[in-house]
Amino acid sequence: MASRRSYGSYNDGCAAAHALDLIGERWTMIVVRELLLGPKRFSDIQRDVLGIGPGVLTQRLHDLEAGGIAQRRRLPGPGRIDVYELTDWGYGLEAVNTALSLWAVTSPxxxxxxxxxxxxxxxxxxxxxxxxxxxxxxxxxxxxxxxxxxxxxxxxxxxxxxxxxxxxxxxxxxxxxxxxxxxxxxxxxxxxxxxxxxxxxxxxxxxxxxxxxxxxxxxxxxxxxxxxxxxxxx
CATH class of the missing domain: 3.30.1050.10 (SCP2 sterol-binding domain)
Known part of the structure; x- marks a missing residue:
C-alpha cells in the first residue's frame, strides 16, 4: 500500500500542516496521549486504547519513533522489558492535547x-x-x-x-x-x-x-x- 503523501510534498510549508503529517493519522494522537504521563509497555498501551489492533499500534509507534516523538527503551533488570516513552520534544504535545481538549469541550x-x-x-x-x-x-x-x-x-x-x-x-x-x-x-x-x-x-x-x-x-x-x-x- 502506498504511503500517504505529506502536505510538504504539495509545496505546503505551513508548520501546522507539518504537525498533521506527524500526528494526524488516526490513533496517533491517542497513543501520544497515553504516553504523556510516563512510559508504558506495548501491552499497556493496547489495554488502555480500546479498539486499536496490534498491527496498527505497531505502525503508529514506529511512525512516532521515526518522527522523533517517541522512543523505545529497555528497562534495567531481569525480564528484558521494553517500554515506549515520549522524547523531550514529544512531551511538548501535552500542550496540544490540552488545547484540543479546551476547544472540543464545548462541542454539542x-x-x-x-x-x-x-x-x-x-x-x-x-x-x-x-x-x-x-x-x-x-x-x-x-x-x-x-x-x-x-x-x-x-x-x-x-x-x-x-x-x-x-x-x-x-x-x-x-x-x-x-x-x-x-x-x-x-x-x-x-x-x-x-x-x-x-x-x-x-x-x-x-x-x-x-x-x-x-x-x-x-x-x-x-x-x-x-x-x-x-x-x-x-
Whole structure:
C-alpha cells in the first residue's frame, strides 16, 4: 500500500500542516496521549486504547519513533522489558492535547456518557487545573482510579499537589505525605470532576482523610459541565 503523501510534498510549508503529517493519522494522537504521563509497555498501551489492533499500534509507534516523538527503551533488570516513552520534544504535545481538549469541550456532540481511562481523566484534570483557592500551604491528595471500562483493571495511583501557585497531578505517587486519599472508578470520578456531580451523590467514591482537601482538588481541576446536558450517571 502506498504511503500517504505529506502536505510538504504539495509545496505546503505551513508548520501546522507539518504537525498533521506527524500526528494526524488516526490513533496517533491517542497513543501520544497515553504516553504523556510516563512510559508504558506495548501491552499497556493496547489495554488502555480500546479498539486499536496490534498491527496498527505497531505502525503508529514506529511512525512516532521515526518522527522523533517517541522512543523505545529497555528497562534495567531481569525480564528484558521494553517500554515506549515520549522524547523531550514529544512531551511538548501535552500542550496540544490540552488545547484540543479546551476547544472540543464545548462541542454539542462531545460523548460525555462515554468512559475514560485513568490517565485520560487525569490529563483532563491537568488541562483545567487552577491554583487552589483556599490556603497558601501545599497539600497533596492521593488519587486511586480503577478503569471502569475493564472488570480486571488494576488501580492506577496519582498524587495531586495543590498550592496557591498551581495544582499539579502526576502518575508517580512519590514519598511525600498526603492529607487525603480518594478511591474511585473512572466513571464516578469523571462524573464528579467533568459532569459536576456533587461528591455526596457518589457513594462509591471512597474518601479517607481530609474531605475539604478533596473538595478543593475538585474545585481546582473540575470542568463543571451541567449534568443535565452530560448524560453521565451519578
Amino acid at each position: 456532540a462531545l460523548p460525555l456518557e462515554a468512559d475514560m481511562s485513568p490517565d485520560t481523566v487525569v490529563l483532563a484534570m491537568r488541562a483545567h487545573a487552577r491554583p487552589a483557592s483556599r490556603g497558601p500551604d501545599e497539600r497533596r491528595v492521593e488519587l486511586v482510579l480503577t478503569d471502569s471500562r475493564r472488570r480486571d483493571g488494576q488501580p492506577a495511583t496519582y498524587v495531586a499537589t495543590m498550592s496557591a501557585e498551581a495544582t499539579t497531578i502526576d502518575r508517580s505517587p512519590g514519598t511525600r505525605p498526603t492529607v487525603a486519599q480518594v478511591c474511585a472508578t473512572t466513571r464516578d470520578w469523571k462524573a464528579c470532576v467533568i459532569a459536576g456531580v456533587p461528591l455526596e451523590q457518589l457513594p462509591d467514591v471512597r474518601v479517607s482523610g481530609s474531605r475539604d482537601a478533596v473538595r478543593d482538588l475538585i474545585d481546582a481541576t473540575s470542568l463543571s459541565i451541567s449534568t443535565s446536558a452530560s448524560g453521565v450517571p451519578g
